[in-house]
Amino acid sequence: MTMRSLIVKLGSFALLLVFMVACGGESTETVESGTYEGTIQEVNAEESEIYVNISDEQTLELYFIEETELVKDTTAVPFDSLAAGQKVRIEVEKVGQRLDPLRVEILE
Numbered sequence: 001m002t003m004r005s006l007i008v009k010l011g012s013f014a015l016l017l018v019f020m021v022a023c024g025g026e027s028t029e030t031v032e033s034g035t036y037e038g039t040i041q042e043v044n045a046e047e048s049e050i051y052v053n054i055s056d057e058q059t060l061e062l063y064f065i066e067e068t069e070l071v072k073d074t075t076a077v078p079f080d081s082l083a084a085g086q087k088v089r090i091e092v093e094k095v096g097q098r099l100d101p102l103r104v105e106i107l108e
Contacts, residue, residue, distance in 0.1 A: 028061035033094045036060070037107070040086045050082060050104075052090060062090065062101040072106040081106065 028051070038054035048064040064070075070077055082088075087107040092099045 029058045030094065030097055030099060031058070031060065031092070033092060035089060035091045037087065037089045040082060040084050040088055042084055043082045045079065048079060050101075052088060060090070060092070060099060062092065062099055062104075064104075065100050068101045069103040070106075071103070077106065 031054070036052075036054045038052040038060070041051040041053050041059060043050050050062050050064075052060045052062060054060060064079065070079060070081070072081060082104075089105040089107055090101055091103040092101050094100075
């Protein structure tokens with residue numbers, strides 16, 4: 001291995017490491033379609049995205065779609081009603097490796 005190829009490989013590894021750190025290194029899961037309850041870990045308003053812990057080992061990454069219903073006490077509420085630490089019930093549909101949230105209900 002030449003010095004140039006070693007530098008290229010190390011540079012590529014460093015870029016990958018920086019990317020993973022910048023993305024938070026989140027480990028998210030894909031589950032089957034269904035209804036789950038959990039706690040919001042993070043809300044990203046810019047991306048209309050939430051991370052929901054449904055167990056100690058499972059965190060779901062959910063990007064809201066046009067059809068996503070967001071409700072509290074059966075009343076529709078805006079996305080900015082969501083906050084980390086809230087308990088939610090989510091209905092998701094698995095589409096390939098993606099989870100589409102069909103309904104998110106704020107429980108508290």
